[in-house]
Structure formats: structure tokens, C-alpha cells
Amino acid sequence: MIEIYFEQTTDAEKLFAVFTAYKNEPSLCFTYDGDKRITIHIDKKAMEMIQTTVIPAMTQFMFRFIEDRLLLSIISNDFYYKNVEEQQQILQLAHSFIDGERYDYRNGKQQAESRETFIKQALTEFLSDDISFSFESFLYFRLKNYKERLLHYVELAIDEYKLEQEYQNFIQTLRDCLVSRPAKLSIIHLLHQESTFTFYDEYFCEISAKELRKLIDRTLIVNQPMYIDSSVLAPLVSIAPKTIYLYTGNSDDGMVQTIQNLFQERLKLYDLDFFLQSKQAYCKKIR
Template sequence: MAEIIFRSKMDAKRFYDHLLKCFRGNPSNQDILLLEDRYIVKVLDRKVNLEKVKLAFYEFIVKIKRDDWFRAILQDQYFFEDSEEQQHIMEIIYSVLEGQREDLSVLIKENGEEPNIREAVEEIFQDNVSFSFDSFLKFRLRPYLKVLESYVEISIDEYKMEQEYQMFIQTLRDFLTGREPKMDTLHLLFDEEITFFDEKFEEIKRGELMRMIDRKLLFNHPVYVDSASIAPLLSIAPKSILLYTKNPEEPLVRTIRNIFEERVLVKSFKGLRPTKEWIQQENNANENGA
């Protein structure tokens, strides 16, 4: 027999429901009991596979309770009480957990390896065992909670950076709104360096680009605006930008697309640096396709 004692009635009920779900009605409720008045889940050993109980308890920790702990850390330690903000940060956390954000995952690993929860669960379950979930949490899972704090901390930093980036993008969109275009079409080549071409496919030299820059832009946004790319683009405010790149997911390419939105057409290339003639052919092909 195994007996797990909870401090929270809700936790007892949720573990009980999860346990029944894992066994899918077999064994019956007579073999898995919820003592609601004492917040105890009792598993009788005569028919119940203890290995399945261990697995259900493990899943309860890393799937059900983990969300509770993440949200408690967000609210109690970092004072994120708004549910929408919490949800945004939770999405970042889970993108890290699911391996979608390797740049952030590396930072977690630098803070220490995640404790072996399965091993801790295995140790706490013995024949005819009775234990407190909250004591298990306090004495066996403290390192795990520290790791969860690391996930939250890093994800909050990422969230704040994303918020700042969105504000930056919106500020530059506002600058662009209503601005008179100085050129209908601009060709922008991303390679070892960024090269601007006008509507006649003639290269716009660096000195000429600098003369085109609206000084108010650099004065008002000196930290965020790149004088080699963003500042000239915003100052010229072309009706359309044809952007040629080997890597469409490059951060600066994404930023330009986010600022200029439907004005940007990205065309990828491989191999050697494109010539002016190649750019012209690509443009002609695009016009004919349209």
C-alpha cells in the first residue's frame, strides 16, 4: 500500500484524478482512494501496479505541479500578477523546455544540471510507504525548484527584451508613418556588408547614404538605430524594398521586415555575391511573375 498525504485539498484531488486517468478505470475506485477530509490519496497494493503509481506521481510533479510552481515564482518573487504577462513568459519557458531556444537552454545548463526527479520518486516509494507530498517537496525537490527559478529568471529577461524590441519597432513604424518616400524601389543586398542600389540598379555609395539620413532620427534614437542600414532606410522611406540575402532569418533582416512590413520582399541567394546584373534579372523576373 502507498499513502500520499497532501497539505492542499486541490492537490490531493488533482493527483487522485490524474492517477485514475493513468490507470484508465482499471483498477477500480475501490483500489485507489481519496480521503477528502484528510487530503490523502491511498493506493491499495493488492491489484495496483506500483510502477504505474510512481510514473503517475512523476508526471504529477513535472506536468501538473510544475506549472503551479512556475506561476508562483512569477507572482511571488517577480510580482508578475497580470495573467496575460504570465502567459507570455510561460510560453518562453516552455519553448526553452521543449528545446526550441538553444541559446537560452545553454544558460540553464550553466547554472547546473537538472536534478533527477525519477530517482527521487523511486527512493520515496517503498512497500507500504506513507509520506507527505509537501515534505517530499521541501527535502527532495528543493534543487529542482531552484532550477525552475532559473528558467523563470532567464525567461523574464527574454520577455523584457522582446517587449523593448516591440516598442523599438513600433517607434520606428511611427516615424515612418506619413513620411514622404524619396524613392519608389530600393534594392538592398546583404552579404559581407550591406549594399544599397537605387531604382536603376546603381550602387548608392556610403557618403551619399549618410547625406540622406534624417538627423532627427539619430538624435532621437541614438542607441537603437543602425546608421549603416536602418537609418538610411527610414530616411529614404522607399515604397518597396527588394532585399537579397543568404539568410532570411538573420536578425537585421527580420527587423527590417518588421518595420517595413508589406513593403519588403525578401529574395534569397546562395553561393557567390550577386552582381548588379543578377539583381536586375531577379527584379525583372519578379515583375513578370506579378
């Protein structure tokens, strides 16, 4: 028999619900006292049920109901983020690393052992028949490797959060610059091909790199706390066009996204193929 005690009744209820989702065998039975204790009755001849049923169920319970609580505790207590909105943003970023959406740039590779492996290893080493324990004590004393992995993901998330905050401040600073800046050119056509951006004026005449450098406001670059790209962003902000027609085959490109965030309603986004059509239509119009 295994007895698990909880500090919170709600946790006991949740784990019992997870257990009961597994089919009760004659050799394995889960009971809940209605308060804070779950009892697992196991036939001594079927101890493998711990591996095949109890441990997978408890691992699922950890992921569904406990992991976010641990992550938020790390965010709040280890890194002192007390604002609920900030906590939720960092938590969301931590999940993006956990789910593999973001690259772990510190290790430069995927983690060798999964969080699931750490939990199952700890439970395998700890659980046996005729044991009675506090779930909170198990969390505190037996899951060191698992919690260290969560700490790693929170660190990555906070690094990313700080970068995004700096980026948003940078964009807002450039927006403020645009408010009072007179337009040097009313319209810019911007052609994005692979990693290259080519500038055209309102008459579809290409603006050379030399001409762009002459248009750049040097004080704009010097006064920015963050690096401002001198080939795309600096010319665009310096010119401050009333309208930008941006033609691209990759709207998810980082620079394209930054231009969208910066110029907002001034930007008109089109597919790459539309550039040639627009240029041809303009040429026919002026003939």
C-alpha cells in the first residue's frame, strides 16, 4: 500500500482524478479519503503496476497541475518578478522553450534528458509498496534535477523577456522620432528579396546605397541606445516617408516585422510578385 498526503485538498482531488482515468485492475486500486490522502492498494504480485500505471499517472499530474506552479515560484522567488502580468509573460516564454519553439542558445542543442525522464527516475527510486509520504516533501527533496531544468528554462525565458522589453522600447523611441520628423520623400517602394532590401522612390527609380547614406540623419544613429541598422532602418526613419510599399515573399522575416511594428499604418505590405506588376502599371500610366 502507498499513501500520499497533500497540503492542499485540491491537489489530492486532481491526482485522484488522474488516477481514476486509468483502469482499475483487481491488483491495483486507488482510494481517496475526501480530504488530503490518496491510498494506492497494490497486489504484491503486481508491483510492476507502479511502473506501468502509478508513475505515468503521477508524471501526467506533475505536468498538468504542478509544473506551472513551480515555474511561477521560480519566477517570483528566485528572480523577484512580482507583477502578475510580467510573471505570465515570462511563463509563456518558458513554455515556448519547453515546447521546443525557441532554440536553447546557451547549450546550443536539445537537452539530452527530458523533464519526463527526471520525474520518472525520481519516482522509480522512491516509490515502493508500504510507503507513506508527503507529496510536498517529495517535491522539495526528490526532484532536484527536474527543478534545475525548470530553472534553466526560466533563465532563458527571462533573458528573452528582457530582450523583448528592450526591443519594444527601441521601437517606441523610433516611433517618437517619426512623429515630428518631416518626410524627405513622400513614398518609398521597398523590395525585399532574401536578406536584401532595395529602395525605390515614388517613380520606381532605384535609390542607390550612396544616395541612401546621404539621406541618413547621423544624429539618429549616435543618439540611439540600441544599434540601428544603417542599411534599412536608419534610412527609413531618416526619410520618414508618409507611405511605404513593402514587397516581400517572407512576411515573417525579422526586419519585415520590425518595419511593420515601427511604421504601422504607414506601411502597405504586398507579395513579392506585386512589385513588378506595380512598376509596369506605373510605366504604362506615364506614357
